[in-house]
Amino acid sequence: MSVFNRSDDDVARGARALIALPEFGGDARRDITARLDEAAGLAEAIGVVVADKLAFKVRSPKPGTLFGSGQVEQIATAAVQAEAELVIVDAAITPIQQKNLESATKAKVIDRTGLILEIFGERAATAEGRLQVELAHLDYQAGRLVRSWTHLERQRGGFGFLGGPGETQIEADRRMIRDRMAKLKRELEQVTRTRGLHRARRQRAPWPVIALVGYTNAGKSTLFNRLTRAEVMAEDLLFATLDPTMREVALPGIEKAILSDTVGFISELPTQLVAAFRATLEEVISADLIVHVRDISHPDSDAQQADVEKVLAEIGAAGEGGAPLVEAWNKIDALGEEEAAAVRAEAARREDVVTLSALTGEGVDELLRCAATKLSAGNRVLTVTLPVTAGDAIAWLHANGEVLGQNHEGLETALEVRMSKAGWARFKAGFGGLPRIAQDQA
Numbered sequence: 001m002s003v004f005n006r007s008d009d010d011v012a013r014g015a016r017a018l019i020a021l022p023e024f025g026g027d028a029r030r031d032i033t034a035r036l037d038e039a040a041g042l043a044e045a046i047g048v049v050v051a052d053k054l055a056f057k058v059r060s061p062k063p064g065t066l067f068g069s070g071q072v073e074q075i076a077t078a079a080v081q082a083e084a085e086l087v088i089v090d091a092a093i094t095p096i097q098q099k100n101l102e103s104a105t106k107a108k109v110i111d112r113t114g115l116i117l118e119i120f121g122e123r124a125a126t127a128e129g130r131l132q133v134e135l136a137h138l139d140y141q142a143g144r145l146v147r148s149w150t151h152l153e154r155q156r157g158g159f160g161f162l163g164g165p166g167e168t169q170i171e172a173d174r175r176m177i178r179d180r181m182a183k184l185k186r187e188l189e190q191v192t193r194t195r196g197l198h199r200a201r202r203q204r205a206p207w208p209v210i211a212l213v214g215y216t217n218a219g220k221s222t223l224f225n226r227l228t229r230a231e232v233m234a235e236d237l238l239f240a241t242l243d244p245t246m247r248e249v250a251l252p253g254i255e256k257a258i259l260s261d262t263v264g265f266i267s268e269l270p271t272q273l274v275a276a277f278r279a280t281l282e283e284v285i286s287a288d289l290i291v292h293v294r295d296i297s298h299p300d301s302d303a304q305q306a307d308v309e310k311v312l313a314e315i316g317a318a319g320e321g322g323a324p325l326v327e328a329w330n331k332i333d334a335l336g337e338e339e340a341a342a343v344r345a346e347a348a349r350r351e352d353v354v355t356l357s358a359l360t361g362e363g364v365d366e367l368l369r370c371a372a373t374k375l376s377a378g379n380r381v382l383t384v385t386l387p388v389t390a391g392d393a394i395a396w397l398h399a400n401g402e403v404l405g406q407n408h409e410g411l412e413t414a415l416e417v418r419m420s421k422a423g424w425a426r427f428k429a430g431f432g433g434l435p436r437i438a439q440d441q442a
Helices: 009-014 032-044 069-081 095-105 112-123 128-139 174-204 218-227 269-275 278-285 301-314 338-348 364-376 391-400 421-431
Strands: 015-022 051-059 086-089 107-110 207-214 245-251 256-263 289-295 324-328 353-355 379-387 403-409 412-419
Touching: 015 032, 015 069, 032 051, 032 086, 032 112, 051 107, 051 338, 069 095, 086 095, 086 353, 095 107, 112 128, 128 174, 207 218, 207 278, 207 301, 218 245, 218 256, 218 364, 245 364, 256 364, 289 301, 289 364, 338 353, 353 364, 353 391, 379 391, 379 421, 391 412, 391 421, 412 421
Parallel strands: 015 051, 015 086, 086 107, 207 256, 207 289, 289 324, 324 353
Antiparallel strands: 245 256, 379 412, 403 412
């Protein structure tokens, strides 16, 4: 049966797909087998059955089809042989390229962006996540021939890229799209304001925030669960986590910190999703420490690191003024003995790297010690003068800093306090209208 006649549920639970990966000149840093496996993982994340996967060297992308004419014929033949109803092009393609490839292959065609958006549509669990994904989806589809907009009225997950009633409805109601996008943006602005209020309250609280970031399926949620004894979804599955989760965690010398598990990054992350999830990723921007979890056993680990760093730079969480960063080289247990020994030796030469296995627990205590050291680095000793009536501010300093001395004079109290730069920033955010703060004492 043609994919065009399937319901969304039918497609998500078994459509056969062919993956076509174009190899461009600038992709030398990535392992082709790993790229094909990643594309297959994306497809399998929504229940698509990958029947075959092929890579094609594309020296000069064709405006009408991306691939050369001979390559298009190979894709069409392979799709027939694999009985594939769906062709997934692991790259971004234009609407005209999509249309022409569908005509040539007699199969439904979606690109990498569409596939990732489909996954996000099924996985987003919170109201905010659903709003963000739908806005990203509408932005993506705004310039494309749309087969059906019935998904705008649906309440279930997914956005129908892989199904729908067929080719008969290709006239998109652009006014409806614009109105819907405007409404979503208004709702997200309210969500952003609410999140900002929550963030401001946390900044007044005595606890630093640690954000886990990393490439999708690097093991962030497994590490999060081990550190916090939580039960966040953690599977060997791309984009298992979409909505941010926060839990308490204890660190050596720090009574309490807030650990945040965030959405995984991926190469060629759709710009629509980077924009839509900016509010969520603000949790990373405002963090006191970023822990970059890397799958050190993956053949593309270095390229994945570059992809994550690129997204961090895009959202303003890297470089000067950004939070300190620790790399957690995860899945050390998946390496052979000699390779693991070499990785441990390399990590030992760096102060910002810890090797670990979130699955077995190896190295987790070292990560906690490293995080505590980073959070307390650059501690400054300042003298703060407060009214004696400011009991909450005085208590905050005792709870979050090391009070070295305290003198009372009249209606004021002067405290000499050692605390981290991030701690002083939180103190000023919460009590900035009260204190007189002297220059550094040490």
